[in-house]
Each structure stands twice: as C-alpha cells, then as structure tokens.
Amino acid sequence: MQIKQKTPLTFRHLFAKIILFCLCILIIDSCTKDTIVNNSKKAEEYQADFLIKYYDHICKTIKNTAGFFPPQAARAYGYIGIASYESVMHGIEGATSLQGQLNGFALFKLPQPIGEQKYNWAIASNAATARMIHYMFEKKITSADSKKTDSLETVFHEQLSNGEDQDVITRSQIFGQNIADVVYNYSKTDGGHESYLDPFQLPYSVPSDPYCWVPTGAVTTPLSPRWGNNRPFLISNIQKAQPPKHMQFSTDPNSEFYKEAMEVYVTVTNNNSEQIEIAKYWADDPFATCTPAGHTFNILTQILKEERATLSKSSLAFAKMCIAENDAFISCWKGKYDYVLIRPVSYIQKYIDPTFKTVIGTPPFPAYTSGHSCEMGAGSRILSALFTNGSGDYQFTDYSQLQYGFFARSYSNFEKMAEECANSRLYGGIHYPIDNSKGLQVGRAIGDNVNKEIKWPSFTK
C-alpha cells in the first residue's frame, strides 16, 4: 500500500483556495458596478474643456442668430443640455436617464449602449452636442457659426480620439449622434419648434382693459404670447410654480397698485450710480448679449472652469440648468399672458408723471412676473445645489460681463446674486417690486423642482 505524500496535496489545496478567493473578489467587484457600462472609462475620468467651449459658442450663436429672444434662447439651451447629458449618462455612476422623468420624453426611444461594448463618453458627448447645436439653430444659423460648430466638432473629435480604438470611436460618435436625433424629435413636439422663425407668434390681440399691457416702443405686439402653452420638462413647473394674482389694478393714489408704481417712480428718480450700474449690468444690454439666460450659463461655465469640473459634473450641471431655464421661461411667460399686466412706464406716464423715463428700455411684453427674476431664481437654486451644501454661500466674481464693457462683480451667495438681479429690474424702472419678488419665488420653486423631482446621481465628481 502506497502512502500518499502530504506536500503536493497541500500545494493543490492552497492553489485552489487562491483561485476561489480571486473569483470571490471578481464577483464582489462586478456586483458594485451597477449602472456603468463595463469596459468603458467613467465620465468623471474625462475633462470637460470641450463641452464648456461649446457653451461659449452657443452664447455667440444666440447673439448672431435672428429670432433668439430670451424664451427661444432658453429653449435651445434646454434641449442641447439634455442631449449632452444623455450621451454620457451611462458613464456616470448612479445616473438615471431623463427619458422616463421628463414630460413626454418616454414616447421617444433613446438608443442604448450595446452590451459590453466599450464607449468613449467624451466622443459621444462631442457628437451629440454639436449635432444639437445645428438642430436648434438650423434655419437661421449664420454660415460662420455653422462652420464654427463643425470645426469645433472636428478638432474636439480628433483630440478625444487620441489613443482610442477605431471601433470605439465610431461606436461612440454614432451613439452621440443618435441621442441628438431622438432629443431633437422630442423637441419638435413641445410647441416651440423653430419658434425663432416667428418669435412674436402673430396674430395676437392684446386685451384693451386699462390694466393691460400697451406698447412701450415701436414694437406694437408683445413677444411670444403663446409661449406659456409650451410643454415644460416638468409638469410641476407649471402646476406648482405659478404666481398668485397680482394686486387689483387701480389708479387710486391710496391703492396698493398705485403704491407699487410709485415705488418704481421714486426708485428711478433717486437711483444712485451703483444702482444704475446694476440695472445695466443685469439688463444683458441692448443689441450685444446672449440674453439673461445666456448670462446665467456664462456664470455656470465660469464656475465649472474654475472648479476644473469633469465631464460627469459638467454634463450634470448643464442638464440641470438647461431644464430649469427652459421651464422658468415657460412658467414665467404663462403668467405674463394670463395677467397681461401693464408695464410701470406706461402706468406712471399716464397716471403719475408724463415725463417719466426708465433707465433702460422696457422689453416688449407684459410686466408680471419678471423674466430675469424667474430665470435667475431658478438658476440660483441650481447653482446652490451644485456648488454648496444648499446654503448658497459661494465666493465668486462674475467676470462674464467684462467683454461687454462692465466691471466684474463679486458675490458671496447665489441667492443674494439672484436678489440683486431681480432688484436691477426695479432700478431700471421696468418692473414693479411685486414682479420681481414673485418672479424670484416662481424661479426658486422651479429650481427646487428640478433638483428634487428628477433622480440625479447623488454624488458626481
């Protein structure tokens, strides 16, 4: 009878134990990667420089393209942001598609990454963003801006493809383009499709009651009167974020309405130089800027640059802001045409002082509520959620207006910044105080809805 040798047995046993241990580690590791597409680098491993440069380009394109007033600009940003986010979402841990979360989006089937195939999310984002810019400005984009979009896409594509396999490059690019196609089809059904071709939505008859808006300049019909009927990204942004009815119209000097108008009159008459500067700074001045929404995006891009935010964080930030800004303008415009309230300049010149002059031009649409206040109220909530613990405390200097001949302005809190923006409309003489306070309230509610009602990744580097 042969006696079994002990040594080889122990070695085999030990080897089997090591293999078993490695298998366990592999299984545990694979279980922790839930939503991320395997084999692909995470979105947080890419820089966002290219995406940020696209937002600078969008601002320029808005300035150069006819028909892009504030609501139209906010809408363009809206859908571009969604396409960019969807194109990288599978590379963000814990991220959920917006498809089942945004109003009406579920009807449009987004492409999904193929099985275990590898993707480069930056290439996908580049392709999606460039294509969406073409789509959103399609019929009026200048030749120069169209070429610039193409050249940016080509340059970024080459940079981002460096060292990547050809099949990954092609797959990622097609994936991004397909995302843009679906988001564009979704955009066509919201009521604002190609609205830049007819931003005044004629014909429209303004009611002739004494409380109603009357022209304040050469433009005799108000801007985008049916914008409030557009489909918002979140229904709650219309249902739960509408201002209450403003105070009763009256010409009685003891009435609340008259007092509101008097406050405008007294403020404008006694404005100091700082208040005039603030009025002009936030006016996003005549003829040369990319609208108030563009100013908010300029602030966001500046902060993302300073924070050296990754593709993951930047895509998330833009998506949130894009949804909030689009809905802020829909909600605000709904209120404007539900109430069609007369502008302070018209009221004051008729009932208080015919020689009254505002600091800046009054835009051609009703007063209640202030568009600036709505959009910056929403924007401030998004900024606060992105960069603070919710307090809004954040030290920064907005130098985005330097290019238009303004000194940079410093802030220590996003909410305070929004209040300054809202007050600027009073200093400018173009809004009653209630337009600004209720506008901020509406905007903040919208920002909160976007932060809370959509399932965003809980932590994004």
Next chain:
Amino acid sequence: MMRYISLTFLVLLNACSNEPDIDAIAMEFSDIECRAITLKDKRFDLSEKLRAVEKDSIIKKYEIDSLNDVINVVKAESLAMADSIKARMEFLFEHHLRRQSDRIVFLEKLKEIITKRKCHGS
C-alpha cells in the same frame, strides 16, 4: 538629502520669478476694456435715442432707419470687441493669472486704472 533641498529651493525660486506682473497686465488690458466701455455707453445711448424717436415713429421713420444703421455698426463693433476681450482674458487666465487670487487682484487693478482713465462716456 542636500540635493533635494537644493532642488526644492531652485523650484521655489523659479516659481517666485514667474510671479505675474499684474500691474502691467491690467494696464495693457485696460486699453481694450476702455474701448468696450465706450462701446457699451454708445449702445445704451443709441437705445435711449431709439426709444425717443420711436415715439414719433410715423413722422420720423427715416430717423429710425438711419439710427438702426448706426446701431448695426456699433453692434458689430461690440461683438468683435467682446470676442477679443474674451479671447485675451482666457489667454491671460490660462497662462499668467492661473490662481484665483491673482485674477481677483487683476480685476481690482483693472477697475482702478479704468476709473482713473475715465474712459466712460461717449
């Protein structure tokens, strides 16, 4: 050990010698910013004139047309100027004013210089 200390010293020395000359940068930048301020004032003035003329739009249609011609010129100039300033600012921030603290000092100096130069107005 001494080699590492010397190297660290050299690196620090080099970093010190690369400190941006913020005064000079702000002075140089103030030229284009001054032109941007003048253009901004022009835009607001034109907007004001347009509002005044629009009140009599039927009688003065030719005035609105000629004013719009001027506005288009100033707008084109303003947009070109905005591009130049943005590009210059990005270059400075990327190459010379990388630190946030330097940018703040630069913006303060710029304001100081512009205020002294009184380049407001049109």
